[in-house]
Amino acid sequence: GAVVSQHPSRVICKSGTSVKIECRSLDFQATTMFWYRQFPKQSLMLMATSNEGSKATYEQGVEKDKFLINHASLTLSTLTVTSAHPEDSSFYICSARDPLSSGLEETQYFGPGTRLLVL
Amino acid sequence: LAKTTQPISMDSYEGQEVNITCSHNNIATNDYITWYQQFPSQGPRFIIQGYKTKVTNEVASLFIPADRKSSTLSLPRVSLSDTAVYYCLVGDLAPGYALNFGKGTSLLVTP
Numbered sequence: 603g604a605v606v607s608q609h610p611s612r613v614i615c616k617s618g619t620s621v622k623i624e625c626r627s628l629d630f631q632a633t634t635m636f637w638y639r640q641f642p643k644q645s646l647m648l649m650a651t652s653n654e655g656s657k658a659t660y661e662q663g664v665e666k667d668k669f670l671i672n673h674a675s676l677t678l679s680t681l682t683v684t685s686a687h688p689e690d691s692s693f694y695i696c697s698a699r700d701p702l703s704s705g706l707e708e709t710q711y712f713g714p715g716t717r718l719l720v721l
Numbered sequence: 722l723a724k725t726t727q728p729i730s731m732d733s734y735e736g737q738e739v740n741i742t743c744s745h746n747n748i749a750t751n752d753y754i755t756w757y758q759q760f761p762s763q764g765p766r767f768i769i770q771g772y773k774t775k776v777t778n779e780v781a782s783l784f785i786p787a788d789r790k791s792s793t794l795s796l797p798r799v800s801l802s803d804t805a806v807y808y809c810l811v812g813d814l815a816p817g818y819a820l821n822f823g824k825g826t827s828l829l830v831t832p
């Protein structure tokens with residue numbers, strides 16, 4: 603099946619710095635990608651929908667100026683956590699929809715996740 | 722968005738069949754039902770997806786009654802490696818729609 607990759611797999615940074623996480627669809631073009639955040643022992647929470655060539659759509663309560671999303675091509679979306687603080691430490695997961703998948707096949711592919719630790 | 726309800730946790734012994742039922746009373750006409758598996762510190766892994774009746778693949782079966790207000794994921798002969806969190810998601814498969822995760826079911830398989 604289709605593959606979505608993320609880079610880096612884990613990152614440790616100091617409080618106040620910015621961190622960029624990349625999400626790539628490796629063998630299909632994704633006009634839409636999604637960013638999720640997962641805290642320990644909790645479910646995935648949708649943060650934003652990333653649209654190629656246009657502004658991202660953020661879920662209620664997610665600060666768009668803190669979590670900058672850029673979807674510059676059909677295979678790459680980036681999430682930048684600006685001025686990161688310890689409470690931003692979490693597991694960030696991206697996913698992408700394959701527009702050519704049919705209803706009984708996998709249609710939304712998830713990346714392996716990026717573990718962010720802010721000290 | 723259709724809300725889903727599943728048991729918080731389930732226990733099973735190796736070799737048994739495990740059935741996890743998910744309720745989604747306000748499922749919409751365009752919504753599909755998708756199940757994902759997640760291991761700690763990994764992204765969700767697709768298990769199975771369906772719209773109605775029964776779907777079977779090499780790892781699981783999905784049973785959906787006619788009213789589509791619930792669904793049951795069936796895992797035949799589970800092994801220790803099936804210990805994971807299982808999520809039932811309901812949503813439109815159109816490219817612009819995200820899948821929203823509920824709390825999931827934590828399955829523990831023991832010898």
